[in-house]
Amino acid sequence: MSEKLHIALDLDDVVLDFVAGILDTVNRDYDANVQPSEITDWNFGQFIDEIIGKPWFEWLEEHAWLWGEKFKPVPGAIGGIEKLRRAGHYIEIVTAKPEWAEDATWLWLAKYKPRVHRLTIVPIDQETILRRFLRMAFPLLSFIAFAFG
16 A cells, blocks of 8 residues: 655645736736747736736735636646545645635635635745745645745
8 A cells, every 4th residue: 555645735826827827817808819838927916917007916805806717727637636545645725815816716716616625825924934934844745836936
C-alpha cells in the first residue's frame, strides 16, 4: 500500500482557471486581445491596468461575479482531485484572498464541488507570511502546486 499524503493545492490557476476568466472578460469588454501566455506574473496590473483604466484588483472587486460566471475549473483539476482523494490522500486548497473575495470563493467551490478535505484562506496582506510558512512546512510533503511560489 502506498503512503498517504497531505496534498496542498493553490486555488488560482491550479484548480480555478483565474487568468482565462479575467482575460475573457477584459478582452470582450475592452476590445483587447491579451493572451494567457502574455501573463507572466501574478500582478495583473502590469498587463491590464492601462486597458481597464484602473488598478486591476480594484476592477476585480467590482467584478466579483466573475467567480460564478467566468471562472471555470482548470481542465482536469476536478477529476485529478477526485482521483487523489480516492487514493486516500488528504487534499487541501490553500489560497490568499482579500476579504471581499471570500464569499465568491465559497460560492465557486459550492458550484464546482472539488472534493477536498479542507480550504485555507489566508488574508491577501498575509500572503508573504503564507509563502514563508509553505516553504518551511511543505518540504515534509511530497507534492505542492502553488502558483505564486
